[in-house]
Amino acid sequence: xxxxxxxxxxxxxxxxxxxxxxxxxxxxxxxxxxxxxxxxxxxxxxxxxxxxxxxxxxxxxxxxxxxxxxxxxxxxxxxxxxxxxxxxxxxxxxxxxxxxxxxxxxxxxxxxxxxxxxxxxxxxxxxxxxxxxxxxxxxxxxxxxxxxxxxxxxxxxxxxxxxxxxxxxxxxxxxxxxxxxxxxxxxxxxxxxxxxxxxxxxxxxxxxxxxxxxxxxxxxxxxxxxxxxxxxxxxxxxxxxxxxxxxxxxxxxxxxxxxxxxxxxxxxxxxxxxxxxxxxxxxxxxxxxxxxxxxxxxxxxxxxxxxxxxxxxxxxxxxxxxxxxxxxxxxxxxxxxxxxxxxxxxxxxxxxxxxxxxxxxxxxxxxxxxxxxxxxx
Numbered sequence: 464x465x466x467x468x469x470x471x472x473x474x475x476x477x478x479x480x481x482x483x484x485x486x487x488x489x490x491x492x493x494x495x496x497x498x499x500x501x502x503x504x505x506x507x508x509x510x511x512x513x514x515x516x517x518x519x520x521x522x523x524x525x526x527x528x529x530x531x532x533x534x535x536x537x538x539x540x541x542x543x544x545x546x547x548x549x550x551x552x553x554x555x556x557x558x559x560x561x562x563x564x565x566x567x568x569x570x571x572x573x574x575x576x577x578x579x580x581x582x583x584x585x586x587x588x589x590x591x592x593x594x595x596x597x598x599x600x601x602x603x604x605x606x607x608x609x610x611x612x613x614x615x616x617x618x619x620x621x622x623x624x625x626x627x628x629x630x631x632x633x634x635x636x637x638x639x640x641x642x643x644x645x646x647x648x649x650x651x652x653x654x655x656x657x658x659x660x661x662x663x664x665x666x667x668x669x670x671x672x673x674x675x676x677x678x679x680x681x682x683x684x685x686x687x688x689x690x691x692x693x694x695x696x697x698x699x700x701x702x703x704x705x706x707x708x709x710x711x712x713x714x715x716x717x718x719x720x721x722x723x724x725x726x727x728x729x730x731x732x733x734x735x736x737x738x739x740x741x742x743x744x745x746x747x748x749x750x751x752x753x754x755x756x757x758x759x760x761x762x763x764x765x766x767x768x769x770x771x772x773x774x775x776x777x778x779x780x781x782x783x784x785x786x787x788x789x790x791x792x793x794x795x796x797x798x799x800x801x802x803x804x805x806x807x808x809x810x811x812x813x814x815x816x817x818x819x820x821x822x823x824x825x826x827x828x829x830x831x832x833x834x835x836x837x838x839x840x
Contacts, residue, residue: 519760615647636664801815
């Protein structure tokens with residue numbers, strides 16, 4: 464009897480050892496679901512963007528699951544709130560990286576959070592695909608960091624060249640005090656110089672907290688710029704433009720895709736008419752994926768998606784595609800994304816370069832009669 468008990472104990476121990484040695488791919492093969500993480504600002508000053516993130520990601524997963532999943536397995540999203548804060552982003556990254564059931568992550572929202580979390584993802588060899596971290600510094604964040612948004616450097620450089628085409632010889636910059644805002648300001652300033660555009664003012668504000676822009680606007684008004692570049696998000700931009708118009712500023716307002724949000728039009732009203740911006744998600748044109756996403760999003764949530772929802776949808780979609788093609792293993796997902804080419808997304812055709820940066824083409828947009836329209840001049 465003792466020999467039998469001992470034998471059973473040994474067999475049990477061996478089974479435990481072998482199960483403990485299994486990697487994340489082996490664990491996923493036994494589960495009926497495949498887990499991916501979503502790191503987003505569900506609370507805090509950037510919560511509205513976190514909500515857009517969540518909805519876009521969940522829609523991509525829902526569509527996959529409704530079609531049968533991957534080899535009969537459903538995708539499950541595990542959402543953690545990084546509050547848009549660098550320190551909290553590190554906590555979230557540690558939780559995701561240490562959980563071997565999580566095969567990949569969507570996030571983070573802002574560049575500061577992504578840069579803080581990147582060393583953890585790289586050390587643990589787990590991919591994160593950011594929908595919106597556009598700082599040039601993210602380019603060198605590591606082999607496991609990808610993004611479906613172009614760099615601030617790309618957008619700001621493109622915008623500066625467009626500014627020259629529009630005859631803007633003097634431009635003022637108002638930017639938020641973040642890695643995102645600083646990156647936009649730096650690159651636009653350099654590109655402006657190359658295009659013989661004079662930067663007549665460079666002012667900064669605290670994102671989501673500064674409400675009175677009158678001092679900044681008054682200072683800029685005195686410089687008489689042809690255009691004012693706002694390096695920030697839609698909510699803040701709407702306040703800047705409204706207050707500027709009330710103070711008699713007649714300069715052209717310009718920006719990048721962070722202004723592409725219904726919030727700009729809803730909060731800014733008639734003041735934001737004729738704002739020009741660089742964009743990537745623009746339904747109503749020839750991009751079938753953008754049109755399909757718009758219809759699906761409106762059907763699911765009874766509201767229009769903003770650019771962040773579209774980026775989150777695409778980030779989730781490319782991660783799902785990697786799992787479909789290469790399996791639910793962290794390293795295999797990374798290998799697939801490293802070679803991804805010409806994936807058709809809501810924000811355009813997506814390819815990744817050797818740094819995990821996206822290669823895609825922008826559109827020129829203008830706010831006209833309360834809508835974002837293609838600018839064809």
